[in-house]
Amino acid sequence: MKPDVPVPAFQPLYRQIKLLITEGLENGRWKPGESIPSEQELARHFNVSQGTVRKAVNELAQENVLVRHQGRGTFVATHATERTQAAFLRIVPDVGPIESLSAELVDCRRIKADAAGARLLDIPTGSPVLRIRRVLAINGRKVIFEEARVPAGLFPGLDSETLHSHGCMLYSMYESVFHVRIVAAEEKLKAVAADADITSIMGLPTASPVLLTERVAYTYGRRPVELRRSYCDCSEHHYYAAITS
Amino acid sequence: MKPDVPVPAFQPLYRQIKLLITEGLENGRWKPGESIPSEQELARHFNVSQGTVRKAVNELAQENVLVRHQGRGTFVATHATERTQAAFLRIVPDVGPIESLSAELVDCRRIKADAAGARLLDIPTGSPVLRIRRVLAINGRKVIFEEARVPAGLFPGLDSETLHSHGCMLYSMYESVFHVRIVAAEEKLKAVAADADITSIMGLPTASPVLLTERVAYTYGRRPVELRRSYCDCSEHHYYAAITS
DNA sequence: GAGTGGTCTAGACCACTCA
DNA sequence: GAGTGGTCTAGACCACTCA
Secondary structure (H helix, E strand, C coil): CCCCCCCCCCCCHHHHHHHHHHHHHHCCCCCCCCEECCHHHHHHHHCCCHHHHHHHHHHHHHCCCEEEECCCEEEECCCCCCCCCCCCCCEEECCCCCCCEEEEEEEEEEEECCHHHHHHHCCCCCCEEEEEEEEEEECCEEEEEEEEEEEHHHCCCCCHHHHHHCCCCHHHHHHHHHCCCCCEEEEEEEEEECCHHHHHHHCCCCCCEEEEEEEEEEEHHHEEEEEEEEEECCCCEEEEEEEEC | CCCCCCCCCCCCHHHHHHHHHHHHHHCCCCCCCCEECCHHHHHHHHCCCHHHHHHHHHHHHHCCCEEEECCCEEEECCCCCCCCCCCCCCEEECCCCCCCEEEEEEEEEEEECCHHHHHHHCCCCCCEEEEEEEEEEECCEEEEEEEEEEEHHHCCCCCHHHHHHCCCCHHHHHHHHHCCCCCEEEEEEEEEECCHHHHHHHCCCCCCEEEEEEEEEEEHHHEEEEEEEEEECCCCEEEEEEEEC
């Protein structure tokens, strides 16, 4: 019993089902925050057993693309809610929890992709890119200065006003306004001496050591859609990582 | 059908099986690098279905405590092989792969646990702790200075000679000599200015920014067994992290 | 009480490994 | 060819949610 839709060969059935579900997410068939059909329904629709659907959904849930709720259903993950707002933020206070998180826009400009950035974003060098710079405050204290770059083509009409009206929270705005959902990211961290721009914005002594994080963020299908450089003042905050392996 | 061994209540069967398997790993019933019994055998032994064993083993495999090999069996993960030697190292060169990794011992001393360290290691303040300091070189270049602290009681007789005879590779030595297997860790990262000790050992300019990583490493059952502070020269290397959520 | 996901079983067949 | 883990099915019952 195979689903009656063309799928790549040499894949276990449940991977094919996973791909089909991912396609439904990509093309907006099921939207962030909404529920997808029940396992039983999906099994009937794809003409496979519930166990096979379950295995596909489990993998997507583990990748935080879907969220399961026993008794309620399975939902498309979202950056829109308070709780999932900062799911990608790895900076935490040395003591105590994050009680508030706010962002202040520095500027938003249209620039041209340089060679390195274009390669990472998989777009032509020189194509239009939006550069968004902001300062993040944790519990009222300015901690992070960051610069994000995204292909302008994916975010038509994005400007300072769009940013202000969303409190300058990027991933929830990407998702709700432009239907671009961030599902994974890779980060490279370095300790560097802050340059004058950064020390003046953050109110730090000249050449303070700051934690530089370079991120590539991906949407469904591991397509890169954002580059980000963050500079974190580590005097009362740190980057948290858990290792299993 | 329940296993005929006392287990905590209110746990799904497969979690109870998982605990029983973990106990077998802890008490050395199955040793790192060895294979555990097949799913069929475990299912017979615990008197549950193969599917339930499979679910328990899957979770342990995902936590990198066990390693599955189709057609060969399921093996206890180990730090002893070349490939798994540096499974916890997150520092990589900015360009190119890690071709060689070597460690040079600075010193190994017996000290007393300070209050903060004792709390993290869950031992009494003032109890004996071994402090191991070493320099890690990646592709022949000194990149990381680090200091590890472990409860002396867990590592009887550990000294410079033990370290030298294992090339100063800690986790494989913990495992093969002292039967302490590291299975998980938490890390906090900060950018700091290097002090004189570090700049002289690493050959860096005064007060260079370095990446400080503070690690707590855990053995089975999430029992903390090592604290570590690493200082990384980030001029040609970075810390790599993947984010999913 | 109907519907959801979570657990558990039993059994089939497949892909891979190794003697 | 025997033994291993990997996939898939079908069906049962449970825990949780919500009207």
